[in-house]
Amino acid sequence: QETVFNSITSAIFVSFEDAVNQIGTEIDQSCIDRELDLVVLVDESGSVSAYNFEIVKDFILHLTRCLIFHEERARVAVITFASDVNVDFDLNDYRQRNFTEVISNLTYSSGGTNTHMGLNTAHQIFQNSLDKERAKTKRVLLTITDGMSSNRRGTLEAAERIKNDDLNIQSIAIGVGGYNELELQGIASSPEHIHRLAGFEDFAEIKSMIMNTA
Numbered sequence: 001q002e003t004v005f006n007s008i009t010s011a012i013f014v015s016f017e018d019a020v021n022q023i024g025t026e027i028d029q030s031c032i033d034r035e036l037d038l039v040v041l042v043d044e045s046g047s048v049s050a051y052n053f054e055i056v057k058d059f060i061l062h063l064t065r066c067l068i069f070h071e072e073r074a075r076v077a078v079i080t081f082a083s084d085v086n087v088d089f090d091l092n093d094y095r096q097r098n099f100t101e102v103i104s105n106l107t108y109s110s111g112g113t114n115t116h117m118g119l120n121t122a123h124q125i126f127q128n129s130l131d132k133e134r135a136k137t138k139r140v141l142l143t144i145t146d147g148m149s150s151n152r153r154g155t156l157e158a159a160e161r162i163k164n165d166d167l168n169i170q171s172i173a174i175g176v177g178g179y180n181e182l183e184l185q186g187i188a189s190s191p192e193h194i195h196r197l198a199g200f201e202d203f204a205e206i207k208s209m210i211m212n213t214a
Helices: 002-009 016-027 050-063 099-104 115-128 152-164 181-187 201-213
Strands: 036-043 074-081 085-089 138-145 170-176 194-197
Touching (some): 074 115, 085 099, 138 181, 152 170, 170 181
Antiparallel strands (some): 074 085
């Protein structure tokens, strides 16, 4: 599984479609056997729509389907943001809650695009997760957004704090449709950590291709 997340954070792909297609192929070849903290930050503002929110939920479940949730291996958090921010699944929630069930039952809220609040919450989750017994943990933030934030300055400042943190958080930005290029560049750790989709329908196409390789 280290190979899978190296695919996300290191390799350069022609398109996000290529990246996720390769990730989907590799997920079935190697389940995780190392420490990983993955935080997925999902835009559910008014421009997303309930239909597209379901597509993103399916994508998250597919991406994480082979992770072994354990204190010595993988932990995943999912945060949704619009006008408000919700921590739908925290890193240690796997001990009491079923990840697939929780994500499947998430409901779309709509509202504004307070990306800065979502990033600040994600950063706090990483900081709260510090554990000397997980000193070698790889930390990955995956942000999915489809538009300009309500507070660009706040978004860029929050993203900069994450990138400058000694925790060495790998920050990936996925822009969909009407994404703001400046903000994607601000959120991502590097240009290679930015992936762009023309629309949410591309998630569905990617999912189909991954399923065909499973």
